[in-house]
Amino acid sequence: MNAPEKIETFRHIGTRPVRPDGVDKVTGKALYGTDFKAPGMLWGAILRSPHPHARILSIDTRAAEKLAGVKAVATGKDLPTLESLVMHVGEGASDIVDISHNCLAFDKVLYEGHPVAAVAAITPELAREAAALISVEYEVLPHVLGLEEALADDAPLIREPAKGGTGETPSNVAMDVTMGRGEVEAALSGAAVVVEGRYTMEPVHQGYIEPHACVASWNGDGQAQIWCSSQGHFMVRSLTASVLAIPQSDIRVTPLEIGGGFGGKTTVYLEPVAMILSRKSGRPVRLGMSREDVFRATGPAPGAIIDVRLGADADGTLVAAEVTFKYHSGAFAANDAGAGVSSAIGHYRIANTRVSGIEVLCNRPAAKAYRAPGAPQVNFAVESAMDELAIRLGMDPLELRMKNAARPGDLQTSGLPWGEIGWMQCLEAAKAHPHWSAPLGPNQGRGIAGGYWGNYGGPSTVNLSVAEDGTFTVATGSPDIGGSRASMAIMAAEVLEVPYEQVRCVVADTSSIGLSFVTGGSRTTFATGMATVEAAREVKRLLCERAARTWQVPAQHVEWRDGHAVCTSGERQGSKMSAAQVAGSSLHSGGPVTATSALSAQGWLPGFGFHICDVEVDQETGHVSIVRYTAVQDVGRAIHADYVEGQIQGGVAQGIGWALNETYIYNKDGKLENPGFLDYRMPVASDMPMIDTVMVEVPNPVHPYGVKGVGEVPIVPPLAAVANAVRAATGKRMRSLPMSPDKVHAALHGEG
Amino acid sequence: MSASPLRIVIMPPFDKEFFGAERLSLDAGNLFELIEKLDAQGPGFAKIARARVHLAVDGVLETDWTRPLADVREVIVLPRVGGG
Amino acid sequence: MNRIHVNSTINGDVTEFLCDPGASLLDVLRDTLHLTGSKEGCGSGDCGACTVELDGEMVCSCLVLAAEAEGRTVATIEGVAEGSVLHPVQQKFLEHAALQCGFCTPGFIVAAKSLLDRNPNPTETEVRYWLAGNLCRCTGYDKIVRAVMDAAAELRQERTAA
């Protein structure tokens, strides 16, 4: 063997090749959920509740059924009665009874926009017309939207009290999680400095640009096909089958390209309804949402009320932290409180902690995961309090964080020790970054914040097959939202030591590949990547074995080098066969070469990020402009550097939107006032600066290439980073989001 | 089988919800068997375990419940939190 | 329902279609002509995913009645590349990874091309304001703006060379 001449360890890892699905996407050829049409397809429409809370007394569908061209009408009564079953499809647990009742209301509507009935007709116009002809008699019930209002003794109950009774007083509390250790009160009373504050925000939406849509075709023999975009077509299969009480293998879900999800496409809203309409009509049925439907009826992230108390010694050592929060659960039980508890204060070493959160049912759409679900809200409170603590202590806020930062082996809030986390390295990189010491202009302020997200692993299946010409196809069960086909191809090409273009990656349907959890939890590059590497290693082994048998040498004499099987000893030493040569003769050496890896990936590690934000505040108008932003993140190891940076930049932009302008606005009648992109104000290009990213690489020792999930972390710190920057620019602490111009103006000029 | 019984630490809400205790001592060959035994003490626990429970073996999350527990000292039962 | 017969030139091809008088140009492009590259993200002109050029000016096709297209020319994302040869804006979007989910991408590319057809040397601020009618939720716009600036540079070079 020659002396190692290469400095870089990797052939492909960390490079930036063009994604395999790129040309389709820049030319408009790619088929998304909203683009698919089936021959003979009918168009569906959904009638939604105008009331935030009402009992359904009767539904008269006769006029709709009589309309020429209408082929099916469905209501909640068409869905089977189910027994409670909590299912986990990779993104928090949900009870299928709730999912069913959210698809079509059963006896009560629980939020404005709750689906009540659906129709299928030969044109979209007819379907809408027919839906409008359905007459629903409601008994309007008192509604409740606010967290404290929903917790009041006389609040309307969203969930009917359980039959038989549990002995507990019925309430709107859907989930209650507490973790911690030590003696919080004693430590706080002994602390040199204590800061406390209440932080609040209304729900925000994931804001994916593609509205939900699907086509379902359910035949009389029970077999069905669904074409849709989602964060997990296996999730669509299992939830749809469970809601309809049919076998999973009777449904084949074909994933279409997905136009953004951010956690919001990890459940089913339309698919079971489209299935019912298809079964009734005998034809494929398309259902889609309008943008208004998306805002009114799909999962926002919960709003929150968060109380924080932090105590520190005079030298800045944190001695106690107490975080108590309430999250909107919406109409059904949501999950964010659990992650909220574990994402609040675990990034600091604190001996005495108590973190406690509840989910509160109310007459809003059921909260759904949104990028690091439950974490940005508590982080906003804790990192704002840290800023205040630094001011009170007269300490540099970055030094305060460095002094208290958790290291590997320190305990998380759950009591488990942290593994190989790169939090300290992020803080050091930020301190060394020119942004940290750059001068500021007039009316400008700099804020910082750090945060983390636990990430996830879980089940993924990958099939790697070799074509007769020695090219490779990776088939995964993981929808590609942000370039994961490129990442899989990179990892497979790395293992196989072949050019990137020699490996192509596709997302296979539920009948063509094994179970894979949703693309969520920042798990795909980690878990599906692990399966890809395992499958590639097995294919490499098979190719070497075929070569060994061809050469009639022991298998251990053949190694894979530089994309070739090479005989390393014996008579045939130095013989080489390319992948094409082995694969070309594979039909005469035992058959096609292919390998499947199905695994439940373990050993995932959390990601940590640290952000620096400069704002400029117009003191007269209260407008906040983001003038510079730097995001530092431990990414484990970047597989496709561009898409890692892209994840960070996208998360930051969403966080900035959350911080500055995005918010749900309900009126007193419980109706959403801003169900569109005009008044639900997501950042536009002119609102944003370039976002500098610094990728810190502290590899995950468990992953073959060191991957840590990267997608969710970057939305965690921006809320506090912006608020802390506004504080620095104006002297005002903004504890209520969004920091819209009117609120900043009021803070500066003392109104309201 | 481990030489001495396993220390089982039950985190909220499962302590109150099922067991009325924060610590238990049990013998189990693997995590499936452990859940069976926990179900005997807290009926209904097995049914919710897959959706709501994470198990940590000597401080590290373990999703493979066939993992043998010989030489293991402690299993923590903690709530499974959502991903994103 | 009185359907209207419309003649227009779409991506250079003389195209006839029948439409409901209330149908949007986007409805006809997507559902009648099967040109699904233009996307509907909002239906109210707030996201730009349906951006096309009408008589050379970029518009939201969801805010144009299909009947208005009579005698006019329409250019959609499907006509931006010349055969298999990508337009520099398309090529730079790929090279800069200026897309993640890709749903907003067709609208951005039509809008960016429209900018560069008029202004070969835009500043970053001009690019950002020109593209303010196109929402992207994935990228934070950073790589999109870089791709457009780089495409502008390449187009300038092509013009100098020509």
Place this chain on the structure above:
Amino acid sequence: MPSPAFHAPDTVEGVVALLSGDPTARPLGGGTDLIVQMRSGRIAPGAVVDLKRIAALSGVRREGDVFVIGAATRCTALKDNADLCAAWPGVVEAANLIGSVQVRNRATMAGNLCNASPAADSVPALVAAGATCVVAGPAGTREVAVQDIPVSPGKTSLASGEFVVEFRLPARGARAGDAYLRSIPRTEMDIAVVGVGANLDLDAEGTCTAARIALGAVAPTVVLVEAAGAALVGTKLDDGALSAMVEAVTAACAPIDDKRGTVAYRKAMAGVLAKRTVQIAAERAGAKA
């Protein structure tokens, strides 16, 4: 939801005939409000009458010192007329703050006016400019001050069969300038929380000889604040005059709390923006000498 009929006549008379024949019929300029409202079901006109096939209604022309802007002229086309931009930069800018480039490539000032939203961006600038519009109807044509068109949110003073044919912007003095500013939460793609148009004439010494200040989104319709203009006339726009002007502006505000802003914020912004707008207009007036 029956579909409307679609007409694209090529004469003004043809439009009047169609609008007169169906009181629910609506003229279609750029459609950026009309089509959204139709598709959301908020309105269901029996017919839509496209104005863009009438050549005379599109484009900017001069009649002596007066600028005439056809009702079907898209906002971005205003920027192509250098004389208009030089004379009335505030009007051109206001029209080019509406929506996005895509929207402005369709939207017209006539549509912006006749949609009768109190927050329409181009309207305060037109009112400050003293613009009039020519209205065609069954009884012939009449000229109306722009501020007399909207009567309440969503309602205009136009009679059945009438529609706006063109705007007329008056002759400009040698030292005159206008400007428009608005407050929005983002930098683009928003509806004005408050909008302020200002139009000033100065004499050779820099003394203000005429001033018109108009406010958007602070009342059910655009407000021409005559007291604010009066506070400036005869002054050199010193701090005292500006303060008096701001006071008059604030006093003229009668806004509501809604999803886009609070009463307190709107009042405060009207003052802040009025001052800034007047300063820009003054600079433009001075720079033209």
